[in-house]
Amino acid sequence: MLSEIIIGIIAAAIPLSITFVLVGIGEMFNQRAGVFNLGAEGIMMVGAFLGFYVEYIMKSGPGSSFLGMIAAIAVGSLMGAVMAVTCVNFKAEQGIAGIALFMLGWGVAGMLFRVYIGGTTSIVGLKALDIPFLNSIPVLGAILFSHNIMVYITLVIIPLSWYLLNRTAWGLKVKAVGTAPRAADTMGVKVDRIRFQCVVIGGAMAGLAGAYLSICQTHIYADNITAGRGFIAVALVYFGKWKPTGILWGALLFSLAHSFQRSIQVYGIDFPYEIAVMFPYILVIAVLAISGSSRIMAPTMLGRPYYREQRD
């Protein structure tokens, strides 16, 4: 019984963590390049709506789910481009621009939902798949091989993003413009262009994460579907020290804590629920406090626009 509960907790945490991983990886790219985007939450909302809407008008089915996700990536890229124009080209204050983008996304998604859907309705979405043979492996089968396909796609995205960042010339440029943009510029790297690309990638990933929520997790769109997950993902980038694997572990730890507290409640373990729901947040704060070296790992020019014509 206890082993079943533990397996259930871990198995439930994996799909839950995917949202954070997707947004976190995207945010990692733009933060590595020196731009933090607090608007990820708003981009997620628009992505969640558009992904849902595309499947809704195409009357469901796996093909329409994937089209929905592509639409969410496209709109996320577009919103990322808006953020990039504002903060990279026009050098606006990144925190304020991010909050404005969040509010814009929330409003736009809600308005489009009201105009084009008009009320709560559901779609088929992408459901969990039991992978033949593998899902019957004891313990591992239940934990790893009974999830929707986006879980596996995300697990491929993690090493890909690591490779992109650490084994390609482009990745080197990204790290350079986030740490020493003046030096990168003198070496011929187009700082603003690289930053722009990274913010667009961050937007695309946030859009995809939003679509994951509506298409894979809830099969529905409702106002404020993201419920702060975009902001948590931004925090998890710090937690993960701007590394894809760090973000994965952070997302898994946070999701495990959530899954654990839900199981405590469901199985009737006598524990105040108020503390149980706080537990994941307390855990993240505690780990952040203990790992005080996070700031050392941070891109040194994070949040600071690059003025080519000015002296440092």
Place this chain on the structure above:
Amino acid sequence: MKMLKRILLIWSAIGMISSSVLAAETKLALVIPSTIDDLAWSQAMYQGIKDAQTELGADKLTFEVSERLWNAVDAGAAIRQYALKGFNIIIAHGAQYQSLLADIAPDFPKTSFAYGTGFNTPEPNIFAYDPHAQEGAYLLGMLAGLTTRSGIIGLVGPIKAGDAIKYNKGFEQGVMSVNSKAKVRVAYTGSFGDLVAAGEIARTHIKAGADVLTGTSQQTVGAINVVAEKEGLVWLSSDMDQKSIAPKTVLAAQVYNFKNVILNIVKNRASGVYGGKHLELSFANGGLILNFNDAIIGIAPKNAREKILAAKEKIIDGSLKIELN
């Protein structure tokens, strides 16, 4: 003759004033924490206002809505603005707005304010409305107790407060009244609007063996879809009839009929009462409605509906009391 003229003059003046009061347009403002299409708490009130408007006439009752004002500071600003613009009735739809209204209401003594779920009326121009969530919850609990095969029933709660406590207590008593061996497992998300978390709790309940699930607040739409993923599981809804989301899953619903609350407030104002009353919604006064989903009611035992309707009559005549302590 002079005396007669005076009486006629006074009489016609009174007539003009009273007819102008009756004919006057009532302007109502609704402040809600979520949206008018949440298929739960906020939509139930929005629907109630629309129904009241249909009954009174569109020229007699007009209304405006401000959505997503779960934050008390933003809600307070909106409420004050509505009062300054001369709205007659301002409904702040949530227990969390009580202290806010107590602060604002004294500044606008001719404006009626209302909030719920609640029973305190801290100012003479504040109405408190109070759905007896426990009544429908008891009946839904009976249905759950009679329908469950696994003997495990899952409850997805928002925050342990107000309506949710009343619902949960009524539901558990209803289950126990027909199936003392059944287990009701309660888990809270800690939020009213986190539908992903509600879905995850539903998933955990299902993995723990629950085959009948229920819950309250706007987040439940997330849980219903998770329940609908597996055949043979049912959901019992509250606040509104949510079967439009999952017609083969939502077995029955307790519906809040807020129309009577609105009509009551309008009527009270016409007689010069601006607040100070506790307005209840119950099966006895038509404030609560119980809907069965006839398409799938066959899942429940044959005599379930009769037993539940008999219990409903007992609730109405007062012979069946639901304990909230």
